[in-house]
Amino acid sequence: MGRSPCCEKAHTNKGAWTKEEDQRLIDYIRAHGEGCWRSLPKAAGLLRCGKSCRLRWINYLRPDLKRGNFTDEEDELIIKLHSLLGNKWSLIAGRLPGRTDNEIKNYWNTHIKRKLLNRGLDPQTHRPLNQIHNHNNFNKYTINNNEGIIQPKNLIKPKSESSFDDDNNTSTTNNNNCSTSGMTADEEPPQNVQLHQQEQKQVHSSTHYQENLNLELSIGLAPSNSAHSRPLQQRKQPQQQKQVVDYDKSFEVKQAVCLCWQLGFGRSELCKNCTQNSNGFRRYITGL
């Protein structure tokens, strides 16, 4: 019972998109909306897989995307959301206006992971690394008691080291030999993590995210029955009407709340954006 491929691979382009392709996609979606992704490439005159078109649109071409660096507020929001939701990037993205799941996922893997490690927190569990050492990875790590450094037992020193130079992490950067490149979610913490007093405080406060959060936010974890269920009308409605339909019909959306407000960013720019969502791509509900 194998699935048929989503498109004819023989006649589709792959790899980076050209400007012309982008323009075709933009023009088509402007004119017709996000219709059936499978048939869109042909209709738009693109030699691309529908999946590829969807991805390109969602992650790069959508008009409501916010490009540029993440703010500190966004960083903290992502960390908090991740501590609650785990690797549910789409849900996390749903709470960050103008950011995509792919972007957040990449940002997590390249920056925030390091940031947490530097705070002495395990990026997956958001718990202090020494707890992980004690409970889960006893066989994997050893602690240098003289320096408070956690090291994999079978540490192989990398040829070159990258230091943690993010943010305000200067205290742990030098000589720590920390390299996280290519690290996967299941892999180990940095080879060396020093916990200075100030960072210990950070660790302490960070591990209490969940305690500090207002957990009655219900996170807007989408519909009550299924977090991912799509309204039946969505597929059948013509695209121009789709967004209107979504606005009007989605009960749970009406009930949802702005998470950044719930998380304590209520007076931030983020929250303003939530309430001012203007492009017809609604993710947040005012009602505050």
Next chain:
DNA sequence: AACTATCGCAACCGCAAAACT
């Protein structure tokens, strides 16, 4: 200047679930 290593981002892949027939 040339080479190598690392980083960061865009895109791809496989899978699961929803929607459709």
Next chain:
DNA sequence: GAGTTTTGCGGTTGCGATAGT
């Protein structure tokens, strides 16, 4: 209800840019 199609998600890879030697 079963089988098929489509969509969306999360993990992974590929590659250009940049930094380091």
